[in-house]
Amino acid sequence: RRPDAYGALDFLGNQTFVNPNRVAVVGFSAGARVTLAMAEPHSLELFGSPGGKLRFRAAAAFYPPCEAASERPAIPTIIFIGAIDDWTPAADCSNKVAGWGNDGPPVELVIYPGVYHGFYYQYLQPGRTIFEHWLEYNSAAADDATQRLHRFLDRHLK
Numbered sequence: 001r002r003p004d005a006y007g008a009l010d011f012l013g014n015q016t017f018v019n020p021n022r023v024a025v026v027g028f029s030a031g032a033r034v035t036l037a038m039a040e041p042h043s044l045e046l047f048g049s050p051g052g053k054l055r056f057r058a059a060a061a062f063y064p065p066c067e068a069a070s071e072r073p074a075i076p077t078i079i080f081i082g083a084i085d086d087w088t089p090a091a092d093c094s095n096k097v098a099g100w101g102n103d104g105p106p107v108e109l110v111i112y113p114g115v116y117h118g119f120y121y122q123y124l125q126p127g128r129t130i131f132e133h134w135l136e137y138n139s140a141a142a143d144d145a146t147q148r149l150h151r152f153l154d155r156h157l158k
Contacts, residue, residue, distance in 0.1 A: 001034045002043060005056075013054040022157040024058040026149075028120065029088065032064030032079075039073035058156040060149055063117050066093035072100035076156040078108040080145045082115030087133040110148060112141040120145060 005025055013020040027035035037043055039059040059077040065088045066079070079097070081090045090111045097109045118124045118135030120142045127136025 002037060005034055005038050009054060009056060020054050021057065023056055024060060024153055024157060025056040026060040026062075027064070028062040029064070029117070032061035032088075033068050035059050035061040036064050036066070036069040036073065036077070036079075039075050039077050040069075040071040041074040042071065058153060060152065062120055062145070063088045064093070066096040069096055072104055073107055074105065076105045076107075076152070078110065078148065078152045080110045080120075080141075080148070081112070082117060082119050082138070082141065083111050083113045084115065085117040087117040087131075087135075108152065110145070112138065112144070114138075115141045 009023060009025075012018045012023055025035050025038045027033070036059065038056055056075060058075055059073060061077065061079045063081050063085055064079060066081075079093055081088065081093050083090050093109055094111070097107055100107060112119065115138045116127065116134050116136040119138040121135075122137050122139075122142075124135045125137040127134055129135075
């Protein structure tokens with residue numbers, strides 16, 4: 001999956017309408033796991049282009065399985081998760097972020113009280129069980145995450 005993300009970055013970097021200094025990696029659930037992996041220092045070293053000009057500049061992960069993340073992100077990162085997500089528990093993200101400490105680029109964690117996995121997807125209204133996990137759209141959390149994501153990207157993709 002990492003090569004796929006960098007294939008997309010390479011494609012975008014070659015488009016005349018894309019500023020290669022303003023590309024973020026954004027993922028949801030399993031894709032958010034890839035997002036956190038792309039933000040790790042060793043991923044940037046392995047897949048970065050010669051001279052480091054073409055690389056992801058920020059990362060946004062929606063309800064990632066944080067227990068799978070290993071290294072602290074080497075680029076500004078924001079994580080959105082529901083407090084009652086039973087698939088990718090918020091506690092895993094809280095513990096991971098706390099363990100990473102404060103050295104390095106900013107890592108923001110946004111936990112939405114009373115919110116489940118999949119809160120960003122309108123088609124999960126009403127909520128439903130998938131693979132024994134409850135998923136449910138939450139318009140307030142989705143709207144807030146959209147606004148926070150835009151502000152985050154505005155700050156970090158100058």
